[in-house]
Amino acid sequence: MIGSLLCSALLSFAVHQGDHHARALALLEGGDVGGAWIELQFEPDAFLKESALVRICHEAGDLGGVLRHARLALLERPTDPEVLFFAAWAHVSLRNCTGAANVVGRLAAGLAGAGFSAEEEKSWSGIMDRLEYEVGELRRLEVDRADKMARARVVSLTLLVLAGSLLGWSSIKGP
Amino acid sequence: MVVELAAVRLLAPWYGSSQVVWTNVIGVVLLALALGYSIGGRLSTRGNPLAKLGVTLLLAGLGAALLPVVSTPIVRLFLPEGLALHEAADAVLWGSLAAALCLFLPPAAVLGCVAPLAVEAVQEIQKGAAGRAGGAVLSASTLGSLLGVFGTSHLLIPHLGIRGTFWMASGALVFAGALALFLQRGSRGTRAALLVGVGWAATFCIGESSSSRGNEGWRELASGESTYQSIRVVEEIVPAGDGMRFLQVNEGFDSFQSVWQPQEGLLPLGYYYNDFALPVLMRPGTEPWRLLVLGLGGGTALRVLRGVLPDDRELHAIGIELDPLVVELARDHMQLTLAGPGSEVHANLDARVALRNTEGLFDQIILDCYANQVEIPPHLCTLEFFRELRDALGEYGFLSVNLGGFGFDDPVVASVARTCAAAFEGKVLLLRVPRSRNYSLLARRSNEWAWGMHGTDWSTVGLENEQFASHSLPDTWRYVDAQDGGRVLTDDRCPIELLQARSIKEGAERLGAGTGG
Numbered sequence: 296m297i298g299s300l301l302c303s304a305l306l307s308f309a310v311h312q313g314d315h316h317a318r319a320l321a322l323l324e325g326g327d328v329g330g331a332w333i334e335l336q337f338e339p340d341a342f343l344k345e346s347a348l349v350r351i352c353h354e355a356g357d358l359g360g361v362l363r364h365a366r367l368a369l370l371e372r373p374t375d376p377e378v379l380f381f382a383a384w385a386h387v388s389l390r391n392c393t394g395a396a397n398v399v400g401r402l403a404a405g406l407a408g409a410g411f412s413a414e415e416e417k418s419w420s421g422i423m424d425r426l427e428y429e430v431g432e433l434r435r436l437e438v439d440r441a442d443k444m445a446r447a448r449v450v451s452l453t454l455l456v457l458a459g460s461l462l463g464w465s466s467i468k469g470p
Numbered sequence: 471m472v473v474e475l476a477a478v479r480l481l482a483p484w485y486g487s488s489q490v491v492w493t494n495v496i497g498v499v500l501l502a503l504a505l506g507y508s509i510g511g512r513l514s515t516r517g518n519p520l521a522k523l524g525v526t527l528l529l530a531g532l533g534a535a536l537l538p539v540v541s542t543p544i545v546r547l548f549l550p551e552g553l554a555l556h557e558a559a560d561a562v563l564w565g566s567l568a569a570a571l572c573l574f575l576p577p578a579a580v581l582g583c584v585a586p587l588a589v590e591a592v593q594e595i596q597k598g599a600a601g602r603a604g605g606a607v608l609s610a611s612t613l614g615s616l617l618g619v620f621g622t623s624h625l626l627i628p629h630l631g632i633r634g635t636f637w638m639a640s641g642a643l644v645f646a647g648a649l650a651l652f653l654q655r656g657s658r659g660t661r662a663a664l665l666v667g668v669g670w671a672a673t674f675c676i677g678e679s680s681s682s683r684g685n686e687g688w689r690e691l692a693s694g695e696s697t698y699q700s701i702r703v704v705e706e707i708v709p710a711g712d713g714m715r716f717l718q719v720n721e722g723f724d725s726f727q728s729v730w731q732p733q734e735g736l737l738p739l740g741y742y743y744n745d746f747a748l749p750v751l752m753r754p755g756t757e758p759w760r761l762l763v764l765g766l767g768g769g770t771a772l773r774v775l776r777g778v779l780p781d782d783r784e785l786h787a788i789g790i791e792l793d794p795l796v797v798e799l800a801r802d803h804m805q806l807t808l809a810g811p812g813s814e815v816h817a818n819l820d821a822r823v824a825l826r827n828t829e830g831l832f833d834q835i836i837l838d839c840y841a842n843q844v845e846i847p848p849h850l851c852t853l854e855f856f857r858e859l860r861d862a863l864g865e866y867g868f869l870s871v872n873l874g875g876f877g878f879d880d881p882v883v884a885s886v887a888r889t890c891a892a893a894f895e896g897k898v899l900l901l902r903v904p905r906s907r908n909y910s911l912l913a914r915r916s917n918e919w920a921w922g923m924h925g926t927d928w929s930t931v932g933l934e935n936e937q938f939a940s941h942s943l944p945d946t947w948r949y950v951d952a953q954d955g956g957r958v959l960t961d962d963r964c965p966i967e968l969l970q971a972r973s974i975k976e977g978a979e980r981l982g983a984g985t986g987g
Contacts, residue, residue: 326939327939327942328939328940328942328943329942330942332942332944351943354939355904355939355946356739356904356906357902357904357940357945357946359877360945390554390557436550436551436552439550439551439552443547443549443561443565444550444561444564446547447561447567447569448568450548450568450571451564451568451571454568454572455501458502458505458571458575461505461509462501462504462505465505465512468512
């Protein structure tokens with residue numbers, strides 16, 4: 296599911312590619328992750344370099360790398376949808392609800408002013424739906440976790456105090 | 471004692487059986503016993519102790535019989551949904567405490583009343599000294615506890631399961647209570663005994679409280695209780711054909727002990743078992759590959775290696791697994807089979823004991839031994855043990871170790887890697903497994919490595935395979951030597967439990983900050 300969403304996103308978003316950047320992406324398509332990484336070390340455009348590294352790290356499952364490079368890429372273009380998408384997905388994979396919600400919010404704002412064609416908008420709308428669902432699910436789990444933890448603390452402390460009081464009362468009062 | 475030991479196992483499918491859970495359960499039982507002794511002492515002074523003893527035993531028996539029935543709904547009150555391993559520390563601490571208090575405080579407190587009532591009853595019957603009566607009761611109860619300890623772990627749980635164990639224990643209590651009331655010959659007591667007996671029998675008919683976590687999209691193929699843990703095999707529900715299968719133990723959360731896919735060979739990206747195949751790819755040839763797997767589990771490593779080895783290369787494998795039920799379930803549901811000269815599976819053997827008693831040198835030893843999902847047994851990560859592993863390797867042999875952690879500087883990952891490097895007297899290779907919290911540690915007896923970022927012929931280290939492509943990125947691997955960070959763990963001093971606690975705490979913070987990996 297996410298693979299097809301990702302392909303749609305990549306196909307729908309055209310970016311100017313430098314030589315090293317283009318070669319790196321071609322190598323990446325061929326499965327040569329290491330070669331693509333080396334190629335990108337020579338890419339002079341900071342955004343092209345970092346955004347491609349984001350994609351490489353995503354392909355390689357290096358979620359920490361995705362976020363590191365996304366941060367650098369977003370310094371150059373703060374609302375780039377592709378980079379924001381990868382960053383959002385990395386946050387979702389890391390189950391970081393706050394981070395994911397923040398990036399998805401930025402992505403929604405970025406998409407609003409991007410001036411997409413109808414087809415691109417449809418594609419991004421599907422992606423946004425999926426991301427918003429994932430963020431909602433993370434938030435639901437977070438709330439459930441907080442509720443159950445609070446309940447466990449309250450019940451534990453109440454029962455401990457009750458048992459302790461009963462024990463104390465029984466000991467002090469004597470037979 | 472039966473109830474106490476089985477209590478931990480009752481919580482294990484949800485909270486595991488880590489030291490935290492044991493501490494909570496033992497703490498709750500001790501508190502309940504103190505309460506029971508105090509209340510029982512007061513009751514014993516008010517006359518008719520034998521009748522009160524009988525009723526108390528009946529109530530305790532009824533409570534014990536109800537425990538497996540009510541455990542699931544009570545545990546669910548405190549167990550968050552979709553919990554990941556790194557989020558579980560607080561949930562396990564407080565959740566298991568709350569569940570233990572709700573489930574075990576009442577019956578254990580009632581059981582606590584038994585001792586003073588029994589002392590009073592014996593003294594009344596014998597008309598002797600209180601000390602003599604107390605001595606007789608304490609001696610009998612300690613002998614009972616002794617029987618309970620051995621009987622529960624070695625007999626009751628493996629053969630009867632958790633529910634059967636509780637039912638046996640409650641049956642014994644009900645029988646003892648009925649006997650006390652029969653001796654008392656009181657009609658009210660007899661009626662009470664009958665009533666509780668009916669209630670006790672009814673618990674058997676209520677139906678088992680399912681311990682299945684019942685995750686959507688998965689079905690349970692088999693489950694069982696071994697001497698060590700609760701085990702289940704679950705299968706992914708797919709529209710057609712066989713889905714992937716996972717062998718999970720105890721709480722599971724989002725982790726698994728073994729994985730199975732219909733075809734042999736490499737698993738999808740993100741499974742650490744794939745890295746066990748690297749030595750085979752790094753040392754091609756036609757001679758048989760001699761393999762020792764310590765922590766065989768469901769045999770996932772074997773299936774990965776069998777799929778990767780060329781047809782003309784035999785696999786001679788010895789698998790060691792502590793838990794016989796794991797092997798049994800894997801044979802039934804994960805196609806665990808071994809063929810080839812000298813290939814065999816040994817169950818019920820500790821990895822270190824097995825290593826010392828295994829003859830011959832190996833091309834590869836895989837070390838994948840964990841207890842309670844994430845705990846490396848302390849005697850399996852020390853300098854002395856890694857030296858024993860090195861000595862069991864052939865001249866060019868490899869050691870592959872699976873490690874759980876949240877970064878190269880994770881306390882567990884760094885310390886075990888440094889310890890291994892010290893034992894191998896050279897550098898070891900540490901690889902991050904993509905999309906997971908696992909690290910693969912690779913040590914080589916010859917200390918010859920061709921692995922490097924620049925100028926490496928990737929085809930010589932198996933990286934032409936797309937499953938390993940991520941290892942060609944920087945920050946996904948590094949060499950570690952004996953001078954690097956972490957501490958060297960020894961048989962004398964191995965604080966691995968502390969390191970694991972730090973690892974989970976720091977890992978949760980790291981993931982929360984969005985810089986995991």
